[in-house]
Amino acid sequence: MDLSRDDVAKVAILARLRMEPSDLDLFTGQLNQIVGFVAQLQELDTTNVEPLAHGVEVRNVFREDVRGESLPREAALANAPRRNAESFLVPVVLE
Amino acid sequence: MTDLTRATAASLLSLMQTKQVSAEEIARGYLERAEKLNPGLNVFVHLDAERVLDQARVVDKKRQSGGPLGALAGVPVAIKDVLCVQGEPTTCGSRMLRGFKPPYDATVITRLRQADAVLIGKTNMDEFAMGSSTENSAYGPTRNPWDPERIPGGSSGGSAAAVAADLAPLSLGSDTGGSIRQPAAVCGIVGLKPTYGRVSRYGLIAFASSLDQIGPFSHDLADAALLMEAISGRDPMDATSVDTPVPAYSTTLDTPPKSLRIGLVREFFGEGLDPEVAASVREAVRVYEAAGATVKDVSLPHSRYGAPAYYVVAPAECSSNLARYDGTIFGHRAEDFSAKSPEEEGLPPLVRMMMASRSEGFGAEVKRRIMLGTFALSAGYADQYYTQALKVRRLIRNDFDAAFQEVDVLIGPTTPTAAFKLGEKSADPLAMYLSDIYTITTNLAGIPGLSIPCGLTSTGLPVGLQLMAPAFAEENLLQTARVFERATDWHTRRPPLA
Numbered sequence: 001m002d003l004s005r006d007d008v009a010k011v012a013i014l015a016r017l018r019m020e021p022s023d024l025d026l027f028t029g030q031l032n033q034i035v036g037f038v039a040q041l042q043e044l045d046t047t048n049v050e051p052l053a054h055g056v057e058v059r060n061v062f063r064e065d066v067r068g069e070s071l072p073r074e075a076a077l078a079n080a081p082r083r084n085a086e087s088f089l090v091p092v093v094l095e
Numbered sequence: 096m097t098d099l100t101r102a103t104a105a106s107l108l109s110l111m112q113t114k115q116v117s118a119e120e121i122a123r124g125y126l127e128r129a130e131k132l133n134p135g136l137n138v139f140v141h142l143d144a145e146r147v148l149d150q151a152r153v154v155d156k157k158r159q160s161g162g163p164l165g166a167l168a169g170v171p172v173a174i175k176d177v178l179c180v181q182g183e184p185t186t187c188g189s190r191m192l193r194g195f196k197p198p199y200d201a202t203v204i205t206r207l208r209q210a211d212a213v214l215i216g217k218t219n220m221d222e223f224a225m226g227s228s229t230e231n232s233a234y235g236p237t238r239n240p241w242d243p244e245r246i247p248g249g250s251s252g253g254s255a256a257a258v259a260a261d262l263a264p265l266s267l268g269s270d271t272g273g274s275i276r277q278p279a280a281v282c283g284i285v286g287l288k289p290t291y292g293r294v295s296r297y298g299l300i301a302f303a304s305s306l307d308q309i310g311p312f313s314h315d316l317a318d319a320a321l322l323m324e325a326i327s328g329r330d331p332m333d334a335t336s337v338d339t340p341v342p343a344y345s346t347t348l349d350t351p352p353k354s355l356r357i358g359l360v361r362e363f364f365g366e367g368l369d370p371e372v373a374a375s376v377r378e379a380v381r382v383y384e385a386a387g388a389t390v391k392d393v394s395l396p397h398s399r400y401g402a403p404a405y406y407v408v409a410p411a412e413c414s415s416n417l418a419r420y421d422g423t424i425f426g427h428r429a430e431d432f433s434a435k436s437p438e439e440e441g442l443p444p445l446v447r448m449m450m451a452s453r454s455e456g457f458g459a460e461v462k463r464r465i466m467l468g469t470f471a472l473s474a475g476y477a478d479q480y481y482t483q484a485l486k487v488r489r490l491i492r493n494d495f496d497a498a499f500q501e502v503d504v505l506i507g508p509t510t511p512t513a514a515f516k517l518g519e520k521s522a523d524p525l526a527m528y529l530s531d532i533y534t535i536t537t538n539l540a541g542i543p544g545l546s547i548p549c550g551l552t553s554t555g556l557p558v559g560l561q562l563m564a565p566a567f568a569e570e571n572l573l574q575t576a577r578v579f580e581r582a583t584d585w586h587t588r589r590p591p592l593a
Contacts, residue, residue, distance in 0.1 A: 008466070015414060015469040016421065016446070017462055018435070018454040027466060033525055034467060038403040041483050044490065051485030052492055054305045054335070055541015056292045056566055061334040075198040081428035090423050091432070091444035 003032050099124050100589055104170045104264045104318040111158070111169050118158075118169030122151035122213055125171050129216070129262050132592065135243060138256045140176055140234045141184040142216035147171070150213045157211065165211035166345075167325055172207055173257040173266035176217040177224055178309070179298040180204050187300050188222040188232035191420050191427045191456030201298020202333065203267060203309050203326045210325045215263050218253030222458045223417065224274055224302045226250050227530045230521055231460045238517070239282060240590040241556055245514040248278030251312070255282040258312045259590055265322050266312045271303050272405050273509075273534025275310045276546040280509035280559020283548045283588060285319045286312050287573075288534075290566045291541035292337040295330030303412035304335075306405075306538040315586045316547070316577050320344035323569065342570040352574045356502040357383055358393030363507035363533050375550030375558040376508045379579060383506075386578050393502060395494040400487050401536040402528060407471050407484035408539070414468030417461065422452030429455050463524060492540040499565045504575045508533055509546040509559035533561060543569050547576050548585040555591075 003011075008028045012019045019027065073086065082089040097107070097116055110116045126144050133139050154169040179185050179197035181204075186192040200208070207214065221231040229237040229252025237252045239245040240260040247256040251268030255278030258266050268275040270288035279286025287310045294309045301307060311322035327341040359380060364373060380390050422428035429451035434440040439447055457465070471480040498505060510530060520527040537544040542563055549560035560579065564572035580586055 003470070011466050011470050011473065013438075013450075014473065015465050016418075016449045016453055017457075017465065018439075018450040023462075027463065030463060030524055031466060031470070034406060034463075034528075035470070037525055037528075038407050038471075038480065038484070040403045041400060041407070041487050042479070044397075044400065044483075044487055046483060046486035046490070049486040049489050051482055052489035052539075053485060054291065055488075055492065055539065056290060056335075056337065058292065058335055058337060063331060071198055078198060079195055079425035081422055081426070088423055091448050093443065093445050 003028060003035060097124070099128060100261045102261065102264055103314050104167065104321055107170055107264060108168070118151040118154040118213060119148060121169060122147050122171060122215070125215060125263060132260055132262060135238065136240060136256055136260055137235055137237045138218055138253045138260065138262055139173070139216040140186065140188070140219045140253070143183070146183070147213060147215050154211050154213065165209055166321065167207065168211035169213060170265060171213045171215035171263045172322070173215050173218050173254055173263035174204070175220055175251050175254045175266070175268045177220060177269050177300045178204060178267060179300065180214065180217070184217065185300070186233070187224070188220045188234060189456065189458065189461070190233045193233070193427065195425055197298070199298065202295035202330045204298065206326050212325070218251070218257050218266060220253055221250035222461050223300070223413070224250040224269055224271055225413070225460050225464055227273070227277055227527050228520065229253060230517065231458055233458065236517055239514045240592055241283060242514065245516055245556070246281070248281040248514065250274040252278050254312050255279055255284060255286065258282070258284050258314060260592060261589070264313070265318055267309060267326070268312055269299055269307055269309050270538065271306045271409060272538050273531035275312065276509050276534045276544055276559065276561060277531060279312055279546040281514035281557060283557030283585070283590070284312055284314055285316055285545070285547050285586065286310065287319050287323060287545045287569070288537065288543060289323065289327065289569055290543045292335050293543070293567065293569065294326050295333040295336045297330055297332035301416040303409040304416060305412060306409060316573055316580050317345065317348055320348045320573055339567050344570055344573055347570055348573055348577050350574055352503065352571055352578065354503050355383070355386070355388040355575065355578065357388050357390045357575070358498055358502035358505045359390055360398070360505050360507040361392050361394050362396070362398035367511045367529070368508060369512040371552045372508050372510070372512060372558050376506070376560055379506070379549045379560045382579055382582050386582060388578070391502065393498045393505060395498060395536065397487065397490045397494050398536055401491060401539060402532050404484045404487040404491065404539060405535045406467070406528060407480050408488065410464040410468030411471050411481050412468070414465045414472065417465055420453060420456060421449040427456035428452045460524070488539045491536050495540045495542060503564070503571060505563040507561055509561040513552050513556035513558060537563050542566050543572055545572055545576055547580060548588065549579070549583070550585060551588065
């Protein structure tokens with residue numbers, strides 16, 4: 001399949017990446033090349049093959065439901081790009 | 096002072112135990128080498144000499160007071176910048192994490208501290224561990240100690256070059272598609288990617304969570320076994336780490352393997368393999384035969400689908416894992432997120448802030464993989480690409496399962512060529528992806544893989560031999576590699592550094 005420049009622009013918005021027009025041209029070419037390469041996967045008949053999500057299949061790992069220590073607030077906020085004494089600050093969401 | 100260019104962790108431990116040298120003297124020796132060599136090689140991206148010396152002095156005091164000491168007491172270990180070290184810069188080779196200081200230690204770091212190791216610096220890497228050359232770093236490329244015009248491999252290029260250039264006797268890397276074994280091969284050292292689940296991933300900044308695994312770099316297998324033993328084992332903070340007991344790798348290393356049936360992977364000798372690399376691997380086969388091994392050709396028929404499956408699965412997981420970098424809780428936030436186009440005017444300011452922050456913070460390869468993964472998981476394409484890749488992943492695992500019915504260990508080249516030149520593949524992402532074709536399938540299958548030095552090309556560049564074993568068979572993998580190491584001296588070679 002071929003990805004158009006518009007398809008790539010849509011994927012960029014889904015991926016929350018801002019693209020300059022020159023980036024879009026470059027990425028459209030490169031992504032088509034890579035998608036063309038991975039399209040080889042379609043050659044294989046995988047009827048009745050179970051998908052494998054992890055090489056070592058560990059299932060249902062439980063632990064006791066006990067309360068542990070959590071990160072102190074100051075440590076959690078220490079790397080925030082914008083903050084006040086107790087919260088992360090972001091651009092206005094609701095007017 | 097001891098000659099650090101011949102040192103191993105084991106030799107340093109023995110010198111410290113007999114009080115011929117202190118941990119502080121060793122740390123000073125490595126720091127002096129770093130001062131001389133790091134400006135040219137660009138191995139360390141963060142190195143705080145005082146913090147290194149403080150740790151060494153604590154170990155020396157402990158030793159003087161006769162208290163119990165850990166297995167790596169006083170041994171410097173360099174750390175790939177993908178691993179969280181509490182309160183110290185951890186930046187993943189990315190502008191996105193400039194200035195980030197984690198609020199906690201990765202479990203492997205906790206274990207190194209418990210073993211009384213000395214953490215020596217954070218090493219350069221491809222941004223978010225995506226790459227095969229350590230050129231995709233916000234700090235610029237690391238250079239190969241064997242030839243500064245060539246790449247040290249990637250993504251753990253800094254950690255591999257640190258050991259190769261004797262800037263540390265040991266280091267830690269992470270391997271998602273070959274990021275430990277490929278740099279180990281092209282830097283002429285040992286690199287081990289453990290079984291998925293053997294080592295806790297807690298505090299490893301995630302790239303592709305079903306493939307990532309932390310492992311050791313060293314000059315020889317005895318050191319690799321020592322570091323492996325220190326970092327392995329179940330961790331409640333990583334639900335995918337398993338409860339299987341950790342063998343005493345360093346104690347049993349010299350025990351001859353109970354069975355020495357070796358399979359030579361036929362598919363790893365096809366088109367694209369450099370003849371000199373092939374010759375070194377074939378010579379390694381003769382070494383094994385002389386040591387009494389039975390070597391036979393084995394087929395892994397779906398090998399050629401490894402790279403295509405990987406370049407769907409890994410980007411898909413990456414696009415999800417890297418969604419957390421949105422300029423809100425940590426990492427880079429753009430100052431200017433005003434709408435730059437009519438389409439952007441329709442987006443809320445919060446979304447524009449996230450898009451602008453991500454675009455400024457991430458480099459081109461990371462963006463490419465996020466885009467690829469977002470596409471492969473998007474409505475209408477997920478079955479065709481992502482689910483199909485997971486089914487092919489099962490076929491690749493089945494190939495290994497069948498092969499291990501007949502042989503104990505599989506061998507082949509680690510990489511198709513020796514180190515390539517800086518810039519040679521930067522403009523062609525697909526060509527770069529193909530430098531991992533022999534290492535990718537073990538990550539998809541979850542099994543352990545090891546690269547050990549097995550030769551030098553006519554121009555003096557290292558060649559790596561890859562050995563692969565069934566899940567959790569690291570002990571036998573190390574013992575089998577040791578048969579080769581004992582019969583050869585490639586692991587004693589050092590780069591011609593000034």
